[in-house]
Amino acid sequence: MTITVWGRPEAVNVQKVLWCLEELGLDYTRIDAGGRFGGLDTPDFLAMNPWGRVPVIRHDDFILWESNTILRYLCRTFKQGPFASLTDKAYYQADQWVDWLATALYYPAFRQYYLYQTKTPAAEKDASKLAAYREEALGPLRFLNDQLATRDYVVSQQFSIADLLAGVYVDRWMRLDSEASSLTHIARYFERLSQREPYKKTILAFEVKPA
Numbered sequence: 001m002t003i004t005v006w007g008r009p010e011a012v013n014v015q016k017v018l019w020c021l022e023e024l025g026l027d028y029t030r031i032d033a034g035g036r037f038g039g040l041d042t043p044d045f046l047a048m049n050p051w052g053r054v055p056v057i058r059h060d061d062f063i064l065w066e067s068n069t070i071l072r073y074l075c076r077t078f079k080q081g082p083f084a085s086l087t088d089k090a091y092y093q094a095d096q097w098v099d100w101l102a103t104a105l106y107y108p109a110f111r112q113y114y115l116y117q118t119k120t121p122a123a124e125k126d127a128s129k130l131a132a133y134r135e136e137a138l139g140p141l142r143f144l145n146d147q148l149a150t151r152d153y154v155v156s157q158q159f160s161i162a163d164l165l166a167g168v169y170v171d172r173w174m175r176l177d178s179e180a181s182s183l184t185h186i187a188r189y190f191e192r193l194s195q196r197e198p199y200k201k202t203i204l205a206f207e208v209k210p211a
């Protein structure tokens with residue numbers, strides 16, 4: 001059995017997949033692709049993902065792209081580690097949060113704030129624009145904060161694939177926003193995740209700072 005992942009290790013969507021593989025305790029090979037490594041427009045890469053984005057995963061001869069689909073595939077194919085006792089209902093409850101995190105929190109609200117913070121040089125940052133993006137991101141972040149007031153992980157007391165999205169976004173929030181800790185349940189959740197070796201290795205090991 002071989003698993004190969006194409007993607008640069010600091011990219012949000014790639015990190016979710018690498019973190020998942022580490023949680024599952026699977027061996028895999030990662031190949032640099034995208035960003036400064038390029039390679040997304042070659043015929044070989046486009047044959048795997050015609051949309052030309054990372055991550056892409058190959059499990060033996062099975063190829064998949066779209067990070068959240070990859071997470072669903074991995075946790076259902078390899079029912080081990082934190083997914084060892086996953087029931088169908090628990091899976092769908094987690095998947096509901098995957099969709100919410102991807103569509104209500106990340107696109108476009110949090111992504112807009114995150115990209116502006118990390119890509120726009122300090123001297124070019126417009127304070128009112130930054131404040132408006134931040135306010136937009138705070139809507140779903142406050143909702144997530146309330147959810148985390150009564151449980152250790154996004155869905156329940158059990159780690160799930162929803163945490164693989166939330167954990168990556170929360171990492172950016174905590175490291176980019178000077179007042180991030182005011183969302184106290186998110187801050188505690190970040191501390192909790194930060195104890196996990198797979199999180200340290202695939203998320204915390206990479207620098208995140210405002211441009």
Ligand SMILES: N[C@@H](CCC(=O)N[C@@H](CS)C(=O)NCC(=O)O)C(=O)O
Nearest residue numbers: 011012013034035053054055066067
């Ligand atoms: N919806 C896709 C988004 C894929 C995507 O946009 N990936 C980014 C990296 S996070 C990418 O390939 N950017 C071009 C590049 O890295 O050169 C997913 O979740 O996999």
